Amino acid sequence: MSIKVYVPLDSGSVALGADDVASAIAAKASKTGADVKMVRNGSFGMYWLEPMVEVETPRGRVAYGPVSTDDIDALFEADFLTGGPHKLYLGRTQDIPFLKSQSRLTFQRCGIIDPVSLEDYRANEGLTGLENALKMTDEEIVKAVTDSGLRGRGGAGFPTGIKWNTVREAKGDQKYIVCNADEGDSGTFADRMIMEGEPFVLIEGMIIAGLATGATKGYVYTRSEYPTAIDVMNEAIEVARAAGVLGDNILGSGKAFDMEVRMGAGAYVCGEETSLLNSMEGKRGVVRAKPPLPALEGFLGRPTVVNNVISLCSVPVILEKGAEYYRDYGMGRSRGTIPIQIAGNVKHGGLYEVGFGLTLGEIVEQIGGGTATGRPVKAVQVGGPLGAYFPKELFDTPFDYEEFAKRDGLIGHAGVVVFDDTVDMMKQARFAMEFCAIESCGKCTPCRIGSVRGTEVVDKLERGEQPELQIELLRDLCETMKFGSLCALGGFTPYPVLSALTHFPDDFKPRALDIAAE
Amino acid sequence: MSETTEDHNVRVAAICDQLITLEGPLLPILHEVQEEFGYIPDGALQTIAKKLNLSRAEVHGVASFYHDFREERAGKHVIKICRAEACQAMGADALGDQIRRHLKVDWSQTTADRKITLEPVFCLGLCACAPAAMIDGKVVGRVSADRILEKVGS
Numbered sequence: 001m002s003i004k005v006y007v008p009l010d011s012g013s014v015a016l017g018a019d020d021v022a023s024a025i026a027a028k029a030s031k032t033g034a035d036v037k038m039v040r041n042g043s044f045g046m047y048w049l050e051p052m053v054e055v056e057t058p059r060g061r062v063a064y065g066p067v068s069t070d071d072i073d074a075l076f077e078a079d080f081l082t083g084g085p086h087k088l089y090l091g092r093t094q095d096i097p098f099l100k101s102q103s104r105l106t107f108q109r110c111g112i113i114d115p116v117s118l119e120d121y122r123a124n125e126g127l128t129g130l131e132n133a134l135k136m137t138d139e140e141i142v143k144a145v146t147d148s149g150l151r152g153r154g155g156a157g158f159p160t161g162i163k164w165n166t167v168r169e170a171k172g173d174q175k176y177i178v179c180n181a182d183e184g185d186s187g188t189f190a191d192r193m194i195m196e197g198e199p200f201v202l203i204e205g206m207i208i209a210g211l212a213t214g215a216t217k218g219y220v221y222t223r224s225e226y227p228t229a230i231d232v233m234n235e236a237i238e239v240a241r242a243a244g245v246l247g248d249n250i251l252g253s254g255k256a257f258d259m260e261v262r263m264g265a266g267a268y269v270c271g272e273e274t275s276l277l278n279s280m281e282g283k284r285g286v287v288r289a290k291p292p293l294p295a296l297e298g299f300l301g302r303p304t305v306v307n308n309v310i311s312l313c314s315v316p317v318i319l320e321k322g323a324e325y326y327r328d329y330g331m332g333r334s335r336g337t338i339p340i341q342i343a344g345n346v347k348h349g350g351l352y353e354v355g356f357g358l359t360l361g362e363i364v365e366q367i368g369g370g371t372a373t374g375r376p377v378k379a380v381q382v383g384g385p386l387g388a389y390f391p392k393e394l395f396d397t398p399f400d401y402e403e404f405a406k407r408d409g410l411i412g413h414a415g416v417v418v419f420d421d422t423v424d425m426m427k428q429a430r431f432a433m434e435f436c437a438i439e440s441c442g443k444c445t446p447c448r449i450g451s452v453r454g455t456e457v458v459d460k461l462e463r464g465e466q467p468e469l470q471i472e473l474l475r476d477l478c479e480t481m482k483f484g485s486l487c488a489l490g491g492f493t494p495y496p497v498l499s500a501l502t503h504f505p506d507d508f509k510p511r512a513l514d515i516a517a518e
Numbered sequence: 519m520s521e522t523t524e525d526h527n528v529r530v531a532a533i534c535d536q537l538i539t540l541e542g543p544l545l546p547i548l549h550e551v552q553e554e555f556g557y558i559p560d561g562a563l564q565t566i567a568k569k570l571n572l573s574r575a576e577v578h579g580v581a582s583f584y585h586d587f588r589e590e591r592a593g594k595h596v597i598k599i600c601r602a603e604a605c606q607a608m609g610a611d612a613l614g615d616q617i618r619r620h621l622k623v624d625w626s627q628t629t630a631d632r633k634i635t636l637e638p639v640f641c642l643g644l645c646a647c648a649p650a651a652m653i654d655g656k657v658v659g660r661v662s663a664d665r666i667l668e669k670v671g672s
Contacts (some may be wrong), residue, residue: 015659186602281542349646
């Protein structure tokens with residue numbers, strides 16, 4: 001019988017050499033006559049161990065990592081195909097502490113299954129949520145999602161069930177489910193990981209959303225920077241269509257839903273739902289004023305659910321195990337689990353799914369293991385380029401929508417980027433403004449002009465021109481952007497700027513000119 | 519290989535015909551045109567506009583809005599270096615400076631010999647293996663300037 005060997009196809013793993021490792025294992029196996037069946041799986045999200053190679057043994061799946069092509073000969077000599085000892089041996093995958101201590105609901109099969117095998121997906125309780133949903137009325141599905149307490153995982157935290165209900169009640173001959181997979185925030189990769197590692201859960205979530213709202217057509221709008229996610233999603237959609245999961249007769253129910261993937265073209269602002277809709281319609285990705293809400297007048301002016309990937313991927317487990325099961329995780333008004341993405345200068349970078357409520361300090365120091373460089377942590381940016389920088393003094397903040405808001409921050413799409421003590425916070429504040437200037441859609445003045453003026457003010461500050469005045473100007477400008485911008489790009493750029501200024505005032509002192517000239 | 523505008527028009531029109539039934543076909547068409555030619559030829563705008571019943575200005579407005587669409591052909595190799603925060607935390611700024619100095623180009627420029635185009639990218643979703651880059655469509659993590667230059671033979 002052939003031995004199953006898993007080497008991830010996940011972009012993060014491939015970026016660290018997984019493709020070469022897979023070829024090297026295949027070549028060596030054919031040379032030695034070993035009967036190996038290679039599965040290219042998703043990643044478990046432990047990127048310091050990638051490329052992580054797993055072997056199926058009688059005692060379960062065991063892992064080796066991080067594996068490079070130079071290790072392959074030694075691994076074969078150590079008889080890794082039977083789980084033999086080697087310096088890269090990590091034990092059973094499921095026992096690796098980083099994985100074992102998680103509560104994987106949304107990502108329950110990511111890494112475990114062959115991403116495009118519907119049999120694998122079904123064998124691991126996939127489609128149970130959909131089967132249950134097919135027995136329910138639209139109202140009952142919406143109620144289950146509302147009762148679960150699920151809130152938009154894209155960052156806004158709007159209750160998913162309420163959004164669905166608006167679309168359900170809206171009149172329209174055609175309604176749409178649009179999955180916002182335009183994951184542009186630095187420090188986030190949950191959408192990419194799940195689309196590459198478990199695409200069927202997104203398909204299942206979108207079909208359920210369709211059943212709940214009366215939408216029969218879905219789109220996944222994702223980034224051109226994610227070619228592998230696009231390929232895997234497209235392949236999974238084909239498989240689902242051929243198996244009758246998508247199409248005119250979902251699992252023989254007589255109900256219809258179909259979907260396709262659309263690719264963006266490198267515009268960060270298209271992660272904002274109204275500019276995403278414009279982009280899908282073939283227009284400039286310019287933000288629309290609300291109202292009308294996309295729920296009532298969305299894609300092509302029709303009622304549209306726009307949900308983040310992780311929101312939609314959390315729906316199947318809610319329908320499978322019930323609203324209470326999901327709601328029992330978490331704290332306060334932040335219910336369920338959140339896939340936290342730990343990134344940047346961190347020892348154990350990766351994806352950690354857990355109920356809301358861990359403190360930022362636990363995430364960075366215990367789970368993340370501190371910095372990769374071994375230097376002290378200085379700042380942590382939570383929630384992408386529009387999220388606030390937190391100093392160590394605020395490490396007791398629990399990971400929760402409201403708790404972060406109380407401290408002038410946001411959890412956004414749950415990306416946590418760690419910086420060591422070499423970071424220059426004035427430079428980071430300038431970058432936030434520069435990024436906003438590059439990516440602004442240009443529709444509203446506070447964002448379009450404010451961001452450019454913002455970089456100029458920081459430059460003056462750096463040159464030491466009337467520093468007190470510049471700081472006052474910068475705060476005033478941030479105020480205008482925050483309250484005067486049409487969307488979160490201009491509206492939230494002040495978060496990183498003001499948090500840097502407030503928590504790290506020493507970094508905003510004028511520099512000697514020779515440094516500034518660099 | 520010489521290409522006449524007429525050749526372009528025929529190929530662009532064929533792409534339009536193939537994709538026009540999609541809901542919101544313009545972005546898929548522009549992607550396909552760029553895939554075909556390596557950039558969006560100026561003449562393509564008029565052809566697309568005609569097919570979709572838009573003005574040339576509208577098509578130009580869309581093509582120029584998005585960072586991905588090029589007005590001229592890129593170099594033989596395209597290096598995209600992530601400039602976003604997670605990569606900054608692992609030295610992406612210094613990496614970008616090194617590469618720019620070595621290639622003697624700034625962001626979004628092509629070397630004089632048309633061999634290499636350097637572009638910034640804001641996040642490749644490889645934030646846990648920073649700094650990251652994409653070279654000719656292939657991702658690399660925890661990358662150094664030497665490795666990037668080696669991959670493009672510079």
